[in-house]
Amino acid sequence: xxxxxxxxxxxxxxxxxxxxxxxxxxxxxxxxxxxxxxxxxxxxxxxxxxxxxxxxxxxxxxxxxxxxxxxxxxxxxxxxxxxxxxxxxxxxxxxxxxxxxxxxxxxxxxxxxxxxxxxxxx
Numbered sequence: 001x002x003x004x005x006x007x008x009x010x011x012x013x014x015x016x017x018x019x020x021x022x023x024x025x026x027x028x029x030x031x032x033x034x035x036x037x038x039x040x041x042x043x044x045x046x047x048x049x050x051x052x053x054x055x056x057x058x059x060x061x062x063x064x065x066x067x068x069x070x071x072x073x074x075x076x077x078x079x080x081x082x083x084x085x086x087x088x089x090x091x092x093x094x095x096x097x098x099x100x101x102x103x104x105x106x107x108x109x110x111x112x113x114x115x116x117x118x119x120x121x122x
């Protein structure tokens with residue numbers, strides 16, 4: 001899919017190169033922007049269908065919940081935030097790995113069997 005989208009987006013430039021154009025006067029940036037937008041919409045629709053299919057076919061409730069939570073607005077914002085220590089927005093490697101595992105519902109390795117309060121960890 002990505003390769004075909006790239007071909008569509010760069011088609012006008014490819015034609016200019018093949019024609020050995022000496023300037024970019026014939027290059028229409030607005031047309032390229034429109035094609036790019038169409039490709040992005042197609043990609044979004046394709047990915048939404050794929051996620052919907054995964055969610056509807058799966059009997060795993062944790063997976064369905066993970067998909068729902070990951071789709072919420074701002075759910076991935078913490079992945080792109082600047083690590084500012086003064087605001088407490090810093091995760092070390094272990095904390096980051098654990099956060100990723102929690103996000104995707106994966107098992108966290110080396111977790112103690114019991115909490116410091118004495119209850120069993122779940």
